[in-house]
Amino acid sequence: MDGFSRVAKHTFRSRIADTLRDAILSGNIEPGSQLVETALAEQFGVSRGPLREAIRQLIEEGILETVPYTGTYVIDITVKDVDEIYSIRRNLETFAFEQLWDRRGEGFRNELLRRHEALTATIDAGDDKASILAELSFHGAVYEATGHSFLLRIWQSLRGRLQLYWAAHHRAHGIRGPRRDGHDAYLRLALGDDLAAMRGEIESHMRRGAEQTKAFLDGREPRPGRRA
């Protein structure tokens, strides 16, 4: 009697949180913009109660912030954040491979290959939004394979930020950065036998990513913003 995933409990809160998160991370709601509860509640067709709980959840996830009695805002993107995200990501992804290295099996190999194919497919199809998700899914396979639930938890929060940055980048420039062969070396080394080389690849991979993202941020004119 296995193979059945539990039926999804549907509470308004959880669905609202998912929908809102998706709208923010995909860039449909602009970073820095304000959310007003009454308007959102009406849009979703629910009262403010569950909506507020969903908002509270997203605040804790780090993609919203609120000032009491004043307003709730989508977080904005800063260069410092990008630096931090990539630096810690390099560290964590290296850690993930160290944990994983001697336990990589057929399952891991197949899953990584599968997701890499999915990634190149979205790039070939020119579907930029899908390619963002596919790239995150590709890297996510590594974290999932470790079986390390805390590591996975941390990755998921970083993942949100990355999605936000890349979506903003894409919205601004219309094109995505990664080339079709951007993960070939990564994939080959991840399935190979040279951990030190894999470490090096992660390092350069992250440096490239950080540079690209920061170049985009430096280039854009500072938005009016509500901050001093």
Added chain:
Amino acid sequence: MDGFSRVAKHTFRSRIADTLRDAILSGNIEPGSQLVETALAEQFGVSRGPLREAIRQLIEEGILETVPYTGTYVIDITVKDVDEIYSIRRNLETFAFEQLWDRRGEGFRNELLRRHEALTATIDAGDDKASILAELSFHGAVYEATGHSFLLRIWQSLRGRLQLYWAAHHRAHGIRGPRRDGHDAYLRLALGDDLAAMRGEIESHMRRGAEQTKAFLDGREPRPGRRA
């Protein structure tokens, strides 16, 4: 016109979240036990609205979990969690020192010394509860000094877990593990010039910590619990 911290906005939610978190992490509320909203709301003298939002926040912090329409429970402690926490903590604390190493200044040195003295003072005084917080504060100084806000954020979530474990350990055995000189080598190396030695110290420090905590967990009889 500096030196004034912003006046604390007092919303019920934030105060409830703080109080509840403290009660859970310090062990006043037993791991695994159920929280019922109506009872808590009455205790705090507020309605269920703000209380639910506080709970939502603590769920997102990972110290509560909820099953829709059924109940809200304090997370329980497992051996796997301990292993994961210490393994990732070793990694992060090493990362913190790498980030920090060449930028350590007088401020860092003084702060670390200060907190180390505070730690030994609580141990000398036999104040076990305070020594738990002091030890967390001592290690926290390293993360704070990096100026890396994401790293700090992650540390704070790990910190909560550690506090929970140590408090449970203390409640069960009445005594705390760490000896008075448990951090002498750590402190000396953290202020020294040998990063490789510091790495080694972190490694053995974490191994000791994990062993102690796991020994406690293995030793306790499995509690009835609501899980299969």
Added chain:
DNA sequence: GTGTCGTCGATTGTTGACAATCGATCACCA
């Protein structure tokens, strides 16, 4: 002009009542 104070609309914070769901219990029946 310049600074101060009060007013007002907008927004979030809080409340108490009501609805939906879950899990245990128990009667019932094959």
Added chain:
DNA sequence: TGGTGATCGATTGTCAACAATCGACGACAC
């Protein structure tokens, strides 16, 4: 005896109204 379904208390989920607070605007005094 085993299992099936109904009932019920407990708990969380949701709602709509009300309260508190903030920030902007403008009148007013100097």
